[in-house]
Amino acid sequence: MVQFIGVASGKGGVGKTTTAVNIGLALQSLGRKVSLLDADMGLANAQLFLGVTPKLSLADFLFHDAKLEDVQIPCFGGMTLIPGASGDSSLANLPTPSIANLIENLRNQSSDDYMIFDIAAGISHQNTEMLAACDLCLIVMVDEPSSIADAYGVIKLQKERKSNASTFLLPNRSRDSESGRKLYEQMNGLCMSFLGEPIGFMGTLLEDPDIRMSIIKREPLPKAFPGSRSWKNFVEISMAVEKNL
Numbered sequence: 001m002v003q004f005i006g007v008a009s010g011k012g013g014v015g016k017t018t019t020a021v022n023i024g025l026a027l028q029s030l031g032r033k034v035s036l037l038d039a040d041m042g043l044a045n046a047q048l049f050l051g052v053t054p055k056l057s058l059a060d061f062l063f064h065d066a067k068l069e070d071v072q073i074p075c076f077g078g079m080t081l082i083p084g085a086s087g088d089s090s091l092a093n094l095p096t097p098s099i100a101n102l103i104e105n106l107r108n109q110s111s112d113d114y115m116i117f118d119i120a121a122g123i124s125h126q127n128t129e130m131l132a133a134c135d136l137c138l139i140v141m142v143d144e145p146s147s148i149a150d151a152y153g154v155i156k157l158q159k160e161r162k163s164n165a166s167t168f169l170l171p172n173r174s175r176d177s178e179s180g181r182k183l184y185e186q187m188n189g190l191c192m193s194f195l196g197e198p199i200g201f202m203g204t205l206l207e208d209p210d211i212r213m214s215i216i217k218r219e220p221l222p223k224a225f226p227g228s229r230s231w232k233n234f235v236e237i238s239m240a241v242e243k244n245l
């Protein structure tokens with residue numbers, strides 16, 4: 001049965017899509033069958049990171065009876081992408097029952113080991129519902145007050161629905177692993193004090209200019225820069241993800 005991995009942050013622009021795409025590619029490189037769902041349903045852009053041009057999107061699966069396998073487009077290394085639809089307001093504002101239906105249909109139809117949800121910024125009910133359906137949640141955060149505040153907001157909302165046992169903080173753009181750990185400890189302190197429960201940690205993503213360069217080249221990171229420190233970083237984190245599932 002497919003397992004869902006959610007990537008969220010609250011604040012925009014902190015590295016959700018970067019993380020979702022590369023954790024997916026890394027799990028696929030370890031021999032798993034992986035699909036990436038671009039759950040940023042209003043302004044989808046995971047296809048840019050993967051250098052593919054989709055014809056169908058999640059909207060065809062949801063509203064036009066397309067089969068999941070027809071919507072999934074093959075990407076680098078064999079991972080598939082379920083594209084979001086950029087600028088489609090019917091997808092951006094799904095009511096709660098449609099999200100529950102979507103999740104159920106994905107579970108029933110997917111033949112993947114893992115499906116990664118690249119969840120949009122913000123704390124809309126749509127984002128909260130999708131994250132709550134995940135077997136493991138990664139909360140991406142950078143060392144800036146607004147990112148810390150928004151990540152805490154997401155964690156707090158999740159905690160209202162279920163335990164934080166499967167929620168992990170993922171510091172991004174850190175100078176070194178020590179500063180990532182410090183950021184984690186700061187957030188874990190908040191969670192312990194105000195939510196009465198710790199949050200998990202499985203490593204830090206370091207700042208790496210190759211990430212930006214791979215997007216500019218429109219090539220996935222492991223294709224453009226297979227020897228980069230960020231790719232090694234993603235492989236390590238994906239191993240930790242698998243251990244915690």
Ligand SMILES: Nc1ncnc2c1ncn2[C@@H]1O[C@H](COP(=O)(O)OP(=O)(O)OP(=O)(O)O)[C@@H](O)[C@H]1O
Nearest residue numbers: 012013014015016017018121173206207208211212
């Ligand atoms: N570890 C990193 N090192 C260097 N650059 C990074 C890193 N992580 C992300 N970036 C850069 O930050 C920018 C934003 O990343 P990304 O698009 O993944 O964020 P996002 O959270 O998905 O944004 P949005 O909320 O708009 O969907 C990109 O240009 C990406 O290259």
Ligand SMILES: [Mg+2]
Nearest residue numbers: 016017018040
């Ligand atoms: Mg994004």
